[in-house]
Amino acid sequence: MNFFENLRLAYECVRSNKMRSVLTMLGIIIGISSVITISTIGSTLRSTIENSIMDMTGANQIAFAYYPADWEAYDGSDFPQFTLEDLLKYREVFKSSVTTIHAMRNIPGNSVCVGKENNVKVQVIGCTEGYEDENKLTILRGRGVTIQDSLDHRNVAMVSDLFVKYALDNNNPIGQRVEITLESGDVLTVYVIGVYEYNASKISGFGGMKQAEKDIATPFVVPVQTVFDYYGLGSEDAGLDMAYAFLQPGTDANQVMEGTKNYFERKLPKDSNYILEVQSLEQQLGMINSVLNAVTVAISVIAAISLIVGGIGVMNIMLVSVVERTREIGIRKALGAKNRAIEMQFLVEAVLICVIGGIIGILLGLVNGGLVSVVAKYALSNSELFEGMTVTVSPPMGAIFISFIFSMVVGIVFGSYPAKRAARMSPIDALRYE
Amino acid sequence: MEPKKVIEMCDICKNYYEGQENELKILHHINLTVNDGEFVALVGESGSGKSTMMNIMGALDRPSSGTYYLDGQNISTLKDEELSEIRNLHIGFVFQNFCMIPRVTALENVCVPLMYAGVGRAARKERAMELLEMMGMGERYSHKSNELSGGQNQRVAIARALANDPAIILADEPTGALDSKTGRLIMDIFHKLHKEQKKTIILITHSKELAAETQRQVTISDGRIISDVNSENYR
Incomplete structure (x- = not known):
């Protein structure tokens, strides 16, 4: 049986x-x-x-920011920030593994530019470098914003092809002077250095609202120093809360994360209540x-x-x-x-x-x-x-x-x-x- | 030469509710020997204890005391699992109400004891078919129990009882549920099995006429054997 x-x-x-x-x-x-x-x-x-x-983004990048080591001992003071010099030095030290340092500081609200027919809306984004890499954008003409632009206080901008189409003379936008009226009423004057192809799905935080092409407020990327200058921040105050480091392909993220943590924590005073939080995208996933x-x-x-x-x-x-x-x-x-x-x-x-x-x-x-x-x-x-x-x-x-x-x-x-x-x-x- | 003893019951007693106030003594010191090739009728009124005796004989139950040798083996103290094996290999049951397994065909019914004996699928089908043909049921092998008449069911049951070529065939009122003509047919089959295949058959019945046909009549009353006679004119 x-x-x-x-x-x-x-x-x-x-x-x-x-x-x-x-x-x-x-x-x-x-x-x-x-x-x-x-x-x-x-x-x-x-x-x-x-x-x-x-x-949206490549997997091989890390994010870092200062956080209180002990929230109970936190006194309410501002968190330490990264200055452009800090980030530049960091990139120099880690140049074998870090290719790009991406950090942003934006001017909130919709800003407008007087276009050919209507006012064209944009969102002003201050960026160290690598905005196009972070969002996997294709640059159609010119170049993106770099840290050097910030260091040199250049008034330049990378704009979208939609902006070019509705606000500028399409033939040769590079070098063209653009006046942007911010929500506060102030006017920002910059020169176009690059044009990227706008793709709603690729830009984080810019999920394409269903609206006519000409009404879309596309990112208007300027050197982050331009934003600092606008807010009147001196070199002491001008800082970034969080930065992303893009790694060379094949780099061991864990090793860079540890190095980054040591590097930035060494800059803090001995009795500091802060530590550097480093996360990789993999970890977040x-x-x-x-x-x-x-x-x-x-x-x-x-x-x-x-x-x-x-x-x-x-x-x-x-x-x-x-x-x-x-x-x-x-x-x-x-x-x-x-x-x-x-x-x-x-x-x-x-x-x-x-x-x-x-x-x-x-x-x-x-x-x-x-x-x-x-x-x-x-x-x-x-x-x-x-x-x-x-x-x-x-x-x-x-x-x-x-x-x-x-x-x-x-x-x-x-x-x-x-x-x-x-x-x-x-x-x-x-x-x-x- | 001494004939081989197939059944040897020595001083068998069977009590129910032992040690309790309502203790029932069913069998009183039964001694019975059946030789190989005998055709014995076990006769008794209902309540005489013949069913209990058949249960013990058929290894469905154990005696309260005494020893029972079946085919030379003492089986009165065996465990359940061992008794199952005894029933499977040494005993063929034929019941009054046929006891066919519903839902399955005649052939598969005959296959059941072979399956529990561990015979392979092909071999047991062949053996079952052979037996059904012997019982004249070859053409109806694929019929289910409810598609067969009483006589046909009983013939399948006999085929099933013969499956593992057992030492004895225990037939409990095999004609009880049949009309007299079909009953006759079944009795003829038993006679044929006895004469041609030298099977040992124990027929349990309350009918004096059927018992008279057999070689030897053992009569039970109140749990005791009151007579044990051989038919002189048995053909």
Whole structure:
């Protein structure tokens, strides 16, 4: 009496009681499919976020800023900042691994420029260097803003092709003088040094609002020193809270992070309450992932509770089935079935019901999860905020495997008691049972 | 040469609710020996203890005291699992109500004892088919129990009882649920098995006429053997 004999017997039994078997499976189907649905949504969300972040910026960069080492001892004073000189020296020291230092200081609100027909809106962004790298922009003409521009107090700007189209003479914008009226009413006069191709989805924080092209307030990138000058900040006060260092391809991010931390913490006074927080994008992604994972697991566990309810349903039906088939059990015992053989027969039947239910549940869950993701994709494509995000549906292999094993375990756990009862029946009583 | 003893019951007692106030003594010191190739009728009124005796004989139950040798092996103290094996290999049951497993075909019913004996799928199908053909049921091998008449079911049951070529066939009122004509047919099969295949058959019945057909009649009353006679004119 091997396992496959039992499997065949169980299959015959499940097949001859189709309706009842399906109803019994329902609990398992619902439980497993909700677990799979949730984890499909979870993993889709994860890969979507991952992809869009990776899409926006390269992975190989680190971010750093000063933070109080001990928030309880924090006295409310301003955090230490990085001056342009600091960052430039840092880049010089780490030149073998750091290519670009990107830090920004903006002038808030919409600023306008008197255009050919209408006023053209822009957002003034002060930047050290690498704005085009950070946002993966293509420079059509000229060049981007550099630290040297800041050091030399040059009044220059890199503008978008849309700005050129609506505000300037398209033929040769480079070197053209532009007057920008800020929200405060002050006027900023700069010369165009570069033109980039505007692409809403690539610029972080500039999710393309659905509006006419000419109304879009595109980034107007000036040297960060221009912003400092506008605010009247001296070399003492002119600082940046947070900076990003772009690393050479193939650089060990961890090593640079440690070096960066040591380098900037050495600049602090001995009794300083501040430390340098350094994070890599990978780490940040890891954090998002771990939060998403925790939420997915938590909801899955709740869904898995319904599996226990399903398991109790299976046990109930198996108990009924044992009573119903008392005579059959008696006959089998009279014909020489050992207790173990009877136990296995009923156990395999319970496990089979659960496993079939589990497989149906997994398929249903995948369809559900896929549907939800497709709906999400459709919704996102109509949303202004998330334009450019691509939804990647990814079936959660781990969850599928665990669900399959779990449904098997449910079958074993809830099938063993009825199976034991069947096995323990006395052959005489079972034979006489009407 | 001494004939081989297939069944040897020595001082068998069976009590229910032992040690309790309502203790029931069903069998009182039964001694019975059946030789190989005998056709014995176990006769008794209902309540006489013949069913209990059949249960012990068929290794479905254990005696409260005494020893029971089946095919030379003392089986009165065996464990459940070992008794299952004895039933499987040494005993063929034929019941009054056929005891077919529902939902499965005649062929598969005959295969069941072979399956528990560990016979491979192909071999047991072949053996089961052979037995069904012997019982004249070859053409109906694919029918289920509810698609067969009483007589046909009983023939399948006999085929099933013969599956592992057991030492004895225990037939408990095999004609009880059949009309007299079909009953006759079944009895003829038993006679044929006895004569042609030299099977040891124990027929449990309350009918004096059926018992009279057999070689030896053992009568039970109130849990005791009250007579044990051989038919002189048994053909």
